[in-house]
Amino acid sequence: MPHPVFLxxxxxxxxxxxxxxQNEPYALRLREELTSxxxxxxSRGALYRTLDRLEQKGYVTWETEEGGPHRRxxxxxxxxxxxxxxxxxxxxREALLELWGAVxxxxx
Numbered sequence: 001m002p003h004p005v006f007l008x009x010x011x012x013x014x015x016x017x018x019x020x021x022q023n024e025p026y027a028l029r030l031r032e033e034l035t036s037x038x039x040x041x042x043s044r045g046a047l048y049r050t051l052d053r054l055e056q057k058g059y060v061t062w063e064t065e066e067g068g069p070h071r072r073x074x075x076x077x078x079x080x081x082x083x084x085x086x087x088x089x090x091x092x093r094e095a096l097l098e099l100w101g102a103v104x105x106x107x108x
Contacts, residue, residue, distance in 0.1 A: 005088045013037055014050050015059060015089055018081050025079045027051070051079065059085035 007015070017033040018025055027047065034042040054060040059082055067074040 005091065007088060007092055010046070010050055011054060011059075012089065012092065014047070014054065015081055015085055018060070018079055019086075022081075026076050027079070030079065054085070058082060059088065 013034055017030055021029050021033050031042050031047055051060055060079055061082060062077040062079045064075040065078050067076050
């Protein structure tokens with residue numbers, strides 16, 4: 001039987017936010033979305049460390065693209081959520097919903 005995979009809260013937020021902004025999957029846009037979702041500022045360092053960790057786990061891929069004149073030619077990374085990450089997110093969601101359902105009465 002395969003071992004369940006658990007994602008940290010911020011890892012889940014990053015993956016979910018990337019899925020939400022899939023038409024603009026760039027770090028700046030992702031950081032804006034996370035700040036909105038989390039209700040607090042998200043540091044660049046925390047975001048990039050998490051993206052690197054998710055890449056190492058095989059949950060995020062990225063490619064560079066030309067930044068154009070508005071970025072003065074600086075390239076930027078375009079991030080994508082992998083199918084494996086989507087599967088892990090579904091499993092995580094199911095486990096959390098089951099747990100929440102089991103404790104709903106205790107919460108009052």
